Amino acid sequence: MTLPASNALYTPSWHAELELGYARFGNGTRPTLRRHKGPLRVQKHLYAEGPEVCQHIIVHPPGGIAGGDRLNISARVEAGAWAQLTSPGAAKWYRAAGPAFQQLDLKVAAGATLEWLPQETIVFSAARAELTTHIDLQGDARLFYWDIVALGRPASGEHFEQGHFQSHLDIRRDGQLIWHERQRINGSDGLLDSPIGLDGRPVFSTLLVTGEIDAALLEQCRSLPNRVRGDLSQLPGLLAARCLADEALHARDWLIALWQLLRPALLGREAMPPRIWNT
Template sequence: MISAADTAKAQRARGALRLSARRRGPLSEIGELYQAGSMRLLFPQRRGPALSAVMLNTAGGVTGGDQFALDLEAEAGSHLTISTQAAERIYRAQPGPSGQVTNRLVLRDNTRVDWLPQETILFDQASLSRRLEIDMTASSRLLACEALVFGRRAMGETVDQLHLTDRIDLRIDGRLAFADRLRLTSNAEAQLARIGVAGGAVAMATILFAASGAAGHVPALRDMLPNTGGVSALSGDLIVLRVLGADSYALRQSVLPVLAHLNQAALPRTWMI
């Protein structure tokens, strides 16, 4: 006989992805691919030498108790571009464990990875614990963007109750080069309204760019960014940007030119839809 607890457990979404990219001649191709549960990877028609992959969550979103894990590896000399089919949605959660999302990226020597998922939209009473862990070598190149949207303003949504923990760790040659921690609980709307937090903005993006001579882009980026954005060089080869927006549309208007500049190529087509 199936108990109520077993039924609730069975209804939780699970998903796992593993992908490696390897170089063959001038092109990058799939080395290993594993997908399970509610996570899928799509591979659109090639538009250049990079291997492009688009993540899809067939569960339609994330809620309390869901678990998703992604492991990506760019083997020596390869180029991997990752995006999502649409913005990820974090829905209202029942009392209990948070939704868990863990993304791990490994960049071997002389590789390039463009981590460009679309926004994560958090709804009222959502509960999410998310981690992005990146291990790269100094000879590799990384462009990574993570964007959060707290309710869709065009739909009149607000996020009054939220439990969010979000962390990013970047290691270069085994040493911690960047660590970011975000925790928002209880009344997120009131916290975001504080001047020292977001000044009323309900959309934000963090962009990491690690590459040889990355700091040389700082003057151009400062000219591009709005008053609600900033860029800092943590070293000559690592820069970090933070951008706030009044809503998701305003955020995209600020972020897209920055990503296009740093990417030095067209962004994934999913960003243009």
Template structure:
């Protein structure tokens, strides 16, 4: 059984905040704050669009660790966010690891939140929260991918706790909400046909913007029988939601690479994904 008490141990505290602004036809860094295990690096800090790489220098998380990212993209900016590597969540000795992400985009801004996969180990516990606040005319692409043990490494997750909470608002109005919870009997639940049918890797992508509707059929062609995608109108814009299930992380990324490349338009894949 996973312990939920908190022994007195040194814990990871990672806080990163980034604001970008539009100036002279480019997206530029406005404010940057990093504390604890959080680091933010920029392959090209001043360009028409910025790609920011978020780093947890602790190399992984366990119970009681916290990571907090706050991102603000001002009017007219273009920003892609990814992570240096997959985030690993190890066996907990007590409590949950917690990851909180807050994204805000001004009018005509575009954010792509494209972290690499989160890997859960046996007897791990993770709470993840994503809050998004968009101005009218802003667009966003969100991705979260989770692997329940790496098949190539012989890892198998029998028991763990995982919850994922998303709230997305446009001009203060809620346009997308979901709460996903699984555990403690992870292996049994993933084996169910209504969950993952034995798959060990899952991903959710959400796109909000004017291009969402015309991306639906190309996205479905890439996903095939490994998930599904749907589209809704939300005022003058659109919402595309896609879910993928795969046998392992390798098979999942084989679908994610072309799908992210399609949905992220001219920005394409984060450079670190292919380096």
């Protein structure tokens, strides 16, 4: 049953915050800050690749985000450090009478590397999801970022007929804007089926990685076997990839395949998928 708008302020909600910090010590990266408020946590830090790369899995114990919820996540990676952040499963945004919010603030110092590699975001029909992401890079800081959004639950016969998904993404280097994006998709919007929109596919994803690759590697990326409609564009200092898919798993497989090709070329390390992706 849908609550009337007048009752939205009285709907129980979670307000959660998570602050993370990483620094370089000797030949390794260690967490220097882990502060939380409400239902946001990170699991024990892992070193699957050795001491240089610190991996954290961000956990939201309630398992879903409902109307009125606010999640604020911030991370700072200091000079020379390398942090890899992912999630244990899909983030679910439930149907609600009012909006729910996520604020993400990431700061990467010169000489540092951040990989932001969450699993998919599932936006149920009648959810009101509003996401804002700010990423600040300093000097030669390196970033590997992706997101996967699935609208509705087609496997359960649910299409995105009500509510909205809204996202803001800004990336700056030394204060200069290098990526600025605004999205808003309303339930039953014509863009969901339009050839100039999602073309009937409920899943879309974006990959952004700092650096530039040569024409041969770009073509190799474009030639990867896949089950998506996707492509890549080399911009000055930033490589962008996008895809549309019928299932979140198809989009994730494509992004991981790209990551496995691009990580050695742009970040200088072979790609080792986190074990949590296989559970």
